[in-house]
Amino acid sequence: MPTVSMAVNGKDVSGEVEGRTLLVEFIRKNLRLTGTHVGCDTSQCGACVVHVNGRSVKSCTMLAVEAEGATVTTLEGLVKDGKMHxxxxxxxxxxxxxxxxxxxxxxxxxxxxxxxxxxxxxxxxxxxxxxxxxxxxxxxxxxxxxxxxxxxxxx
The missing domain is CATH 1.10.150.120 ([2Fe-2S]-binding domain)
Known part of the structure; x- marks a missing residue:
């Protein structure tokens, strides 16, 4: 299985994933960051939006391996020093x-x-x-x- 590495919410992370693993699955299952929701599995609802390299992306439409080397921000990453965005x-x-x-x-x-x-x-x-x-x-x-x-x- 390939290993994917990226920065998520300011921390370097990596993990082994199947090539078909969606970014939303990697975030929720591998990293245990559950603020990113899975709503429809068809890219219709937008509940899974995260920022990849500063731009909003529906993480159910992106493979985790496509985020190799990227900077990803989830809802949890918006809180800075205990203060909400x-x-x-x-x-x-x-x-x-x-x-x-x-x-x-x-x-x-x-x-x-x-x-x-x-x-x-x-x-x-x-x-x-x-x-x-x-x-x-x-x-x-x-x-x-x-x-x-x-x-x-x-x-």
Whole structure:
């Protein structure tokens, strides 16, 4: 079996994987980082979004061996010195979650949105979130959370 090595949340990690092992499986099973969720297994829901080399990726569509040498950030890696990322705080402040299942992917995806477009309109936020499914919130408060971070306002 091939060995894959990468930096995950600032730590160098490696492990033996079958060539068909998905990145999401490596993160959850090998590394025991369960903040990244598996929702659909078909790349439709976005619950598995992580950052690979700074860009959002659905980790159910990427083989672990494709991440060889990459820098990967999961939801757990956003917390620095015990402090949540501003997007995580905004989701809490704006009640942008209910059951929480989609939240990790939503947070990771919207952080990437603000990297690409620091001041998105409501329509641009909703368009970006097209690949992330939430069955509980109706997206309104998720949009408000992104707008909070984009404006630099605290709730």
């Amino acid at each position: 501003p997007m995580q705080e905004a989701f809490r402040d704006q009640h942008g979650l209910q059951c929480g299942f989609c939240t990790p992917g939503m947070v990771m995806s919207t952080i990437d949105l603000l990297r690409v477009n620091p001041d998105p309109s409501e329509a641009e936020i909703r368009d970006w979130l097209e690949g992330n499914i939430c069955r509980c919130t109706g997206y309104h408060n998720i949009v408000k959370a992104v707008q909070q971070v984009a404006s630099g306002d605290a709730a």
